[in-house]
Amino acid sequence: MRTFITTIAAIVTLPLSAQLPSATVTGLDGKKVDAKTFSNDGKPIIINFWATWCAPCKRELNAIAEVYEEWQKTTGVKVIAISIDDTRSTARVAPYVSGQGWEYEVYLDPNGDLKRAMNVQNVPHTVLLDGNGKIVYQHNVYNPGDENELYAKVKKLVGK
């Protein structure tokens, strides 16, 4: 028990930083990429966990798609969409993305490796990284309008 308390005490008093963990995801071009190498030239990144069977996820990514061009122009932010579809539906991901006209960088995480490494429980789950790759904000669930709150945080990061 003492060890446990020491550990908890040590953890609580630490200046913690959270960055992207090491976990392999596969691009729609078949290339394997380690999530810890995600970058956007020093500008913020939004990582969004979604699935083709998740209705609120699709609502969120469609809502962002409508304003994505403006977000990029103003802040340089990049959206990375991580599909947690397993092999039942991984083949549906690329056609779905294309049929929606999404311009996001999309990766497949069919066995939940990155999802687990980032402690994501259910989708949609959104993570915002600053220009140094540090996690500054996370959000679970999607209610229409949540994208405005997310964008306000992105703008704050780039000082706009």
Next chain:
Amino acid sequence: MTLTSRTALSILAVLSVLATSAQQDPPTGANDLQVHGNFNIDGQLYNPDEEIGAVPPPEDWGLNAWGNLIITKGAFEAGLRLESYTPPLLGYPAGEPYTGSGLGYRYARYSQDDLDITVGNFFEQFGSGLAFRSYEERYLGVDNAMDGVRVKFKPTTGVYLKGFIGEQRLGFNSGFTKGPGVVRGVDLELSLNELLDSLAVKGRNLVIGGSFVSKYQEDRDPLLELPENVGLWAARLNYLSPHWNLYAEYAHKINDPNSSNNNIYKDGEALMFNATYVSKGLGVSAGVHSYDNMVFRSNRAAGPFDLNINFLPPLAKQHTYNLPATLYPYATQPNNEVAGQAEVFYKWKKGTALGGKYGTKLAVNGSVAYALDTLRIVDDTVTYDGYTSSLFGTGDRMYFSDFNVELRKKVSSTWEFALTYLNLGFDIETVQGKPGKPLIYADMVILEGMHKLSDANSLRFELQHLSTKQDHGNWATALVEFTFSPHWSLTVMDQYNYGGAVETDEIHYPLGSVAYTRGASRIQVNYGRQRAGIFCVGGVCRAVPAANGLTVSIASTF
């Protein structure tokens, strides 16, 4: 090795040493000590409700809870999960029971450059899973985590080698329990575009892969001479270009008499093909597969949800609306199935005749699954093969068919509608194991509307109707949801069952729900009736019994 709190404490001891040493280091970006995790609590208070057949457990409540903690420092990572089921929610999990509180998962991992070693629990998948998939769906209670050693090695660019050995998680009894078998496997994948510069064509790639997985289980059968080691090999090929993605995988299992195949000695086979085509605004996907005698478990006598070594994905769209998603979802028949699916997504651009001011989206999907054409061997005293068959030989029995069309249109800056039609054929006798029930044919129409009241406030409604002359008759669902971004949502739903054979089948299932979200934390309270149904996440499902009562869910990621 038995799991005790001592194991947990020794892990914590290692972590605490790390934590203390890290305190003395100045923060240096990625080498900082990082601690993160999550927790989830689902509690339910049950009321008896004779009308819907809801019977509370003796305790009158159920509680599922778990918390994960991951600590990383540079190349080192360690994690654990504590779980508690006191008692578990009704119908949870799908397979072997979970009970009590304790350690459900723990591991230590070292990953640097091209080498990645994990000791303890891990999840892993080879190819599309035909040979091996260890995974979790916590909300369903599916977890066949390995406990052993895994090594991943990348000798050069474009070459990926993986190997593992271990036992599988079975259930939970104040700590995770394991099956009696041992599983080991290797997988090699070559990404030719990355490996051979001479082959490199921009935007194209050819990926080839192969796996071998074997299980060991002692033979204690007094009568049968059972193979103690059973091997399965698989090979896969994937061609990718900017527009095309073609995938094929074949798996072959040597004789594996087990409880699911009546202890026959026939080899198992699986073959799948998939092709997708994409261009701007258009996506097409088509696939077929055939599974013959492919159940592969680390205990020959295990039940359908337990100790699965491989994963045989179903070829059927996973629906998102409540009625099609929970009444008749399809589940793979791993020993005997031929299936196909095709799907088209299309977007009419803004400003075109059909696109209108905001664009129009169409999705058309069709899938069908049949039994394999098999011929029973009459005198089976020589080979004990049970039957003869050929891959893609289609039998007479249809398990499932689904045709659906969805049209989605934003009609103004504040209104959006989606209209869906589905036609379903469902062999409930085979898929849900209900003998003597006829094949179900059902038609469904669903209208969804979304209205923006302001930048932060929205209203959404769903009207769903299912009609069938078989099973329990018709269902109508009405749902209204108010959302107040970024924190609150309020949902009221009623499902009405009518038109069945018995008049007493006319039942309402009202349910109210309030949810509060802040960042990555969420608390949700539901009250009302919950229809008996099939609850699915990803590709797997569990049956949820009818219930009446109060549900509280709390989840957080930190």
